[in-house]
Amino acid sequence: MLVITAFALTILTGCNTSAIYGDRAYNPPVYWGRHVVERGDTLYSIAWRYGRDYRELGNANGIAPPYTIHPGQVIRLDRKGRVPANAPRVASRPPANNPSRSSTTPRPQPEPAPKVTRQPNRNVDLSKQSQTVSDINWRWPHVGTVIAKYSTSGKVNKGIDIAGNSGDPVKAAADGNVVYAGNGLLGYGNLIIxxxxxxxxxxxxxxxxxxxxxxxxxxxxxxxxxxxxxGTDGNKLHFEIRKSGNPVDPLPYLPPR
Structure with a gap:
């Protein structure tokens, strides 16, 4: 059984990587190896690290809500679980024993832009504008300049990078529950999910x-x-949205600028 090493974790979890890590046979979702739970891990953060839906990963390992895990527990990544019948299906990707890039590996298709069901109020400041997409009301977590956009090719970016000054407030983009707050995911620094x-x-x-x-x-x-x-080389907010474990472009969810 292949054990994911610290080096492999480093290249699998960075916010921006070289194009090779955009190869879907190598980039998350990961369906090979195992993860040994460390102090500070949550099932959500482990699923995030490996590009998996937390419900599917929990089901694959016999972990039920509220998804309690313990240090030393082994999370099998080579098992594929189920998600609720009403959940959108995530494209299946086969296990890879040799995660090297292949010229014949198909590229994942971009997800269609989500439908906006309530437009933002343009009469208020951008920092207070919100719009409803996929039954969630979203707003900008920070209104600084977007300095790097979502990209699945070239210099891969699983979200957007927003410029700002050290100490600027970072705000929740929507109502929710904090399922991870820590610095255990390499390349993300102090991270909130x-x-x-x-x-x-x-x-x-x-x-x-x-x-x-x-x-x-x-x-x-x-x-x-x-x-x-x-976890990076300058002051900025890296913001991601994931749908059923898969990174999506945050810009269609946020009010237009």
Missing amino acids: INHNEHYLSAYAHNRRILVQEGENVKQGQTIAELGST
Whole structure:
């Protein structure tokens, strides 16, 4: 059984990687190896690390809600679980014994733009604008300049990077529950993951200081962290949205600028 090494974890979890890690036979979702739970891990953060739906990964390992795990517990990544019947299906990707790039590996198809069901109020400041997409009301976590957009090719970026000053407030993009608050995912620095519903999670990386705790319910617009540069080379907020474990472009969910 292949054990994921610290080196492999490093290249699998960075916010931006070289194009080879965009290969879907190598990039998350990962369906090979195993993960040994360390102190501070949650099932949500492990699923995030390996690009898996937390419900599917829990089911694959016999872990039921509220998804309690313990240090030393082995999470099998080579098992594929089930998600509820009403959940959208995630494209199946086969296990890979040799995660090297192949010229014949097909590229994942981009997901269609989500439907906006309530338009933002353009008469208010951008920092207070919100719009409803996929039954969730979203707003910008920070209104600084977007300096790097979502990309699945070239320099892969699983979210967007937003410029800011050290200490700027980072706000929750939508109501939800904090399912991870820590610095255990390489390349993300001080990271917060918020669960919004059974399909959607959002993440806020590189914070100088985390102001919320795991298990805490947060409201849209609530300050959850201070912007910083942990795990990266300059002050910025790295923001991601994941649908059923898969990264999606956050821009269609956020109010247009």
